[in-house]
Amino acid sequence: MDTAVSEPRQDTSGRGDIRITFPDGSDRRYTSGTTGHEIAGSISNSLAKRAMAIWVDDRLRDLDYPITANATLRILTDREIDDPALIELVRHDCAHVMAQAVQELFPGTQVTIGPAIENGFYYDFARNEPFHPEDLEQITERMQAIMARNEPFRRELVSRDEARRRFDELGETYKLEILEDIPEDQDVTIYHQGSWFDLCRGPHGPSTGRIGAFKLMRIAGSYWRGDSDNAQLQRIYGTAYPTQKQLDAYLHQLEEAEKRDHRRLGRELGLFHFQEEAPGQVFWHHNGWIVYTELLNYMRRKVRRHGYQEINTPQLLDSRFWVASGHWDKYQDNMFIFDDGHHDHPAALKPMSCPGGAQVFKADLRSYRDLPLRLAEFGHVFRKEASGARHGLMRVQAFTQDDAHIFCRDDQLEDEVVAMCDLIEEVYADLGMAEDITVHFATRPEQRIGREEDWDRAEAALRKVLDRIDMKWVLNEGDGAFYAPKLDFKLRDAIGREWQCGTVQVDMNMPHRLEMEYVGDDGAKHTPHMVHRAILGSCERFIGVLIEHYAGKLPTWLAPVQAVVATVTNEADDYARQVETRLDEAGIRVKADTTSDKIGYKVRLHSHAKVPVILAVGGREAEEGSVSMRRLGSREQQTMPLDQAVETLKRDCAPPDQAAPRSGLKLPA
Numbered sequence: 001m002d003t004a005v006s007e008p009r010q011d012t013s014g015r016g017d018i019r020i021t022f023p024d025g026s027d028r029r030y031t032s033g034t035t036g037h038e039i040a041g042s043i044s045n046s047l048a049k050r051a052m053a054i055w056v057d058d059r060l061r062d063l064d065y066p067i068t069a070n071a072t073l074r075i076l077t078d079r080e081i082d083d084p085a086l087i088e089l090v091r092h093d094c095a096h097v098m099a100q101a102v103q104e105l106f107p108g109t110q111v112t113i114g115p116a117i118e119n120g121f122y123y124d125f126a127r128n129e130p131f132h133p134e135d136l137e138q139i140t141e142r143m144q145a146i147m148a149r150n151e152p153f154r155r156e157l158v159s160r161d162e163a164r165r166r167f168d169e170l171g172e173t174y175k176l177e178i179l180e181d182i183p184e185d186q187d188v189t190i191y192h193q194g195s196w197f198d199l200c201r202g203p204h205g206p207s208t209g210r211i212g213a214f215k216l217m218r219i220a221g222s223y224w225r226g227d228s229d230n231a232q233l234q235r236i237y238g239t240a241y242p243t244q245k246q247l248d249a250y251l252h253q254l255e256e257a258e259k260r261d262h263r264r265l266g267r268e269l270g271l272f273h274f275q276e277e278a279p280g281q282v283f284w285h286h287n288g289w290i291v292y293t294e295l296l297n298y299m300r301r302k303v304r305r306h307g308y309q310e311i312n313t314p315q316l317l318d319s320r321f322w323v324a325s326g327h328w329d330k331y332q333d334n335m336f337i338f339d340d341g342h343h344d345h346p347a348a349l350k351p352m353s354c355p356g357g358a359q360v361f362k363a364d365l366r367s368y369r370d371l372p373l374r375l376a377e378f379g380h381v382f383r384k385e386a387s388g389a390r391h392g393l394m395r396v397q398a399f400t401q402d403d404a405h406i407f408c409r410d411d412q413l414e415d416e417v418v419a420m421c422d423l424i425e426e427v428y429a430d431l432g433m434a435e436d437i438t439v440h441f442a443t444r445p446e447q448r449i450g451r452e453e454d455w456d457r458a459e460a461a462l463r464k465v466l467d468r469i470d471m472k473w474v475l476n477e478g479d480g481a482f483y484a485p486k487l488d489f490k491l492r493d494a495i496g497r498e499w500q501c502g503t504v505q506v507d508m509n510m511p512h513r514l515e516m517e518y519v520g521d522d523g524a525k526h527t528p529h530m531v532h533r534a535i536l537g538s539c540e541r542f543i544g545v546l547i548e549h550y551a552g553k554l555p556t557w558l559a560p561v562q563a564v565v566a567t568v569t570n571e572a573d574d575y576a577r578q579v580e581t582r583l584d585e586a587g588i589r590v591k592a593d594t595t596s597d598k599i600g601y602k603v604r605l606h607s608h609a610k611v612p613v614i615l616a617v618g619g620r621e622a623e624e625g626s627v628s629m630r631r632l633g634s635r636e637q638q639t640m641p642l643d644q645a646v647e648t649l650k651r652d653c654a655p656p657d658q659a660a661p662r663s664g665l666k667l668p669a
Helices: 036-042 045-050 082-107 135-149 160-170 173-180 245-261 260-268 286-305 320-326 326-335 355-361 410-429 452-468 537-548 570-585 599-608 619-624 641-652
Strands: 017-021 027-031 053-056 059-061 073-075 119-128 153-159 187-193 198-201 213-223 232-242 314-318 347-349 375-381 398-408 437-440 473-476 486-492 499-506 529-538 563-567 592-594 613-617 627-630 637-641
Touching: 017 355, 027 036, 036 045, 036 059, 036 073, 045 053, 045 529, 053 082, 059 355, 059 592, 082 119, 082 135, 082 198, 082 232, 160 173, 160 187, 187 286, 187 592, 232 245, 260 537, 286 375, 286 398, 286 410, 286 437, 286 529, 286 537, 314 320, 320 326, 320 347, 320 355, 326 375, 355 375, 355 398, 355 529, 398 410, 410 437, 410 452, 410 486, 410 499, 410 529, 437 452, 452 486, 452 499, 473 619, 499 537, 529 537, 563 570, 563 599, 570 592, 570 613, 570 619, 570 641, 592 599, 599 613, 613 619, 613 641, 619 627, 627 641, 637 641
Parallel strands: 017 073, 437 473, 563 592, 563 613
Antiparallel strands: 017 027, 053 059, 053 073, 119 232, 153 187, 187 198, 213 232, 314 347, 375 398, 398 529, 437 486, 486 499, 499 529, 613 627, 627 637
């Protein structure tokens, strides 16, 4: 079962003709009540065999769903293996098969809910005895047997009372509680596979034999309806895909992700740590702070060259600012609030920098000649996150956001947003993450503030921007911020995972709410547009993404230690220190390793520490004034004069905005 199970009654008694329109624009007439499977069969037998479900007027339905009115129809087949709808269908089917297997193997177990989720599915079970990891193998074998039986999924519509009677006979108390929430006059849907059935809204595929490939992943604890005051349940997670190849690719991605886990690499490379006395806040070590400051220095140079002025605003603000901006009503639960009882209003640590940036705009009388005004702020912000949601650098409670607010006139808006998109793409290219960017156009959400005409204008402006920029984009209806529609920039890393980082939000609400004005060329006062822009988003999170993208082998310009001078024999110690001094004077982060360890050990040690370049020096190099250079990930080494090595490393270590033009960054081997 997924979530909702109620279903309005449908009249299938009429037998008049209906028109079905297909994706190519053609249409056919069928008898009212014809099912999707029958329509597929009327086109071709092979299509009927491949069919998994149908889209009826943009709603996914079972193949045996009777169509009783004119409709558009698309048939989803098992060849569309990358279609998210097919993947979710397979996972939903697999969840039901898992629940059946568990109840066959462990009589007395109650099933509660079991939806398909991102990257997999789960089911929550009520059972007195705990599941053990070895039980997963037994459950897997039973699931394979159920799939081999190829039992059809069959949808049945029954009254709520009839559903109560059936589940009461089975002793399924959790199902009875679910049914209590459904109005008496509502029918509910039950899905059968063989003799097993469950409440479910569907849809499902044709049969258990059409599921594809699956793997049960782990066991976890949960609570009924997510409330810790309710009964504790046991959750079994799994994943499923239409093909074994897709499943294998996903499992390989998980293995790679584990190797690249930024939390493990952060410890091993001495970058940062966390501890419970400062929940969700980073303790940056020297090496990690170098990465952090180098990244922010790069961003400061970048935005300055694009006409931004950098500002800094207070971290603790009176609640009146947040009430005026609309955040107090919409975002209060995520804010750290202080009320000592001695002030008229509580205060809050800022979760974002918008109201502060607005006050800088308002501090002076602004003219149309001052616009666009681009204000950048690397603001330290604070957001409450549940302990279970916090995850290393990826989700923290205190972080720096590379925020910016651009105040502009109506005639400047489109060009300003296009320039922001170009800047965002430029930064991602510099950081080696521009190969696969998707822009998500998020429109007005159901819960929002402001005038509809302002939302119309803001969304229209973003649509024009999307027509102008050369970037692929998708529509994400209803996912905008409560105050503005937005463009979210999603990157794909080296192992195929997607990360949402940058955002551009066209806000026509906050300038009105915060009473921002400028004097136009007509001498009258006008309200500016306010565009919110972030490129990295959370700098902490972006560093985590970079660490995992590069598996710890950061680009040379970001590496905490860019080069190590390692002695082959102690006779070369003095020369190694001379080389270290030369490189340090050239601005290269370098250290000398003059320990008595063998050179092979030193190479392994510093390679494990992800040092990009190792310069080996011995008696011959000291005599010749040369070095033997070895790059991380390569077995080859090149001997060259010290002067040449210094110039080579200066080029390699230059940040991308200061380096000579190059064809593009490549991932380290």
